[in-house]
Amino acid sequence: GAGVSQSPRYKVAKRGQDVALRCDPISGHVSLFWYQQALGQGPEFLTYFQNEAQLDKSGLPSDRFFAERPEGSVSTLKIQRTQQEDSAVYLCASSLVVGGLAKETQYFGPGTRLLVL
Amino acid sequence: KQEVTQIPAALSVPEGENLVLNCSFTDSAIYNLQWFRQDPGKGLTSLLLIQSSQREQTSGRLNASLDKSSGRSTLYIAASQPGDSATYLCAVMPFKAAGNKLTFGGGTRVLVKP
Numbered sequence: 136g137a138g139v140s141q142s143p144r145y146k147v148a149k150r151g152q153d154v155a156l157r158c159d160p161i162s163g164h165v166s167l168f169w170y171q172q173a174l175g176q177g178p179e180f181l182t183y184f185q186n187e188a189q190l191d192k193s194g195l196p197s198d199r200f201f202a203e204r205p206e207g208s209v210s211t212l213k214i215q216r217t218q219q220e221d222s223a224v225y226l227c228a229s230s231l232v233v234g235g236l237a238k239e240t241q242y243f244g245p246g247t248r249l250l251v252l
Numbered sequence: 253k254q255e256v257t258q259i260p261a262a263l264s265v266p267e268g269e270n271l272v273l274n275c276s277f278t279d280s281a282i283y284n285l286q287w288f289r290q291d292p293g294k295g296l297t298s299l300l301l302i303q304s305s306q307r308e309q310t311s312g313r314l315n316a317s318l319d320k321s322s323g324r325s326t327l328y329i330a331a332s333q334p335g336d337s338a339t340y341l342c343a344v345m346p347f348k349a350a351g352n353k354l355t356f357g358g359g360t361r362v363l364v365k366p
Binding site: 166170175176177178180183191194240241243244246248 | 343354356
């Protein structure tokens with residue numbers, strides 16, 4: 136596709152509900168990243184995939200957060216039993232891998248704005 | 253742990269004035285540094301990427317400098333326009349081969365008044 140797409144763009148959930156956020160990376164991009172951006176702050180890293188392998192999940196704030204990329208393209212970030220502190224914009228980014236290192240420019244999607252009431 | 257700080261948090265200038273945005277980072281072992289623009293409700297758009305071996309990058313009215321030893325980068329925007337109003341974020345990529353997550357600063361919110 137032309138860019139990274141994310142859906143839904145907005146999600147309102149009641150506290151305790153489970154939510155699933157989808158990311159479609161740029162075609163051919165091996166690397167995929169999830170970031171969480173709280174209001175008025177910079178994005179913070181959550182997790183990273185290279186193809187279908189989740190190589191780094193050090194940023195996931197709790198075991199309620201789970202991400203997958205089963206076929207190495209589309210990724211889903213799932214949040215179980217949502218809490219009010221989970222309210223944020225969730226950004227997805229993808230990039231190429233050159234020489235085995237995913238250090239090229241990351242292209243970001245528009246984000247999913249999650250509001251937990 | 254890498255920490256990235258952007259000062260000021262907000263900036264308001266009249267149209268035509270030059271903008272100077274500052275970014276500092278605590279760990280100089282970086283692979284590259286990027287400047288992004290974020291418009292309200294939108295994702296991030298990459299403006300400039302500076303490799304650790306470079307001192308500066310230029311694109312149109314934008315110029316970014318990097319002083320790795322002092323842990324600083326500056327983004328200059330010449331002759332600002334109302335369309336430059338946005339939040340500007342800097343982010344560093346670690347040098348270590350296994351690390352590829354960007355660490356962001358908190359951003360500088362810019363308003364250019366016509």
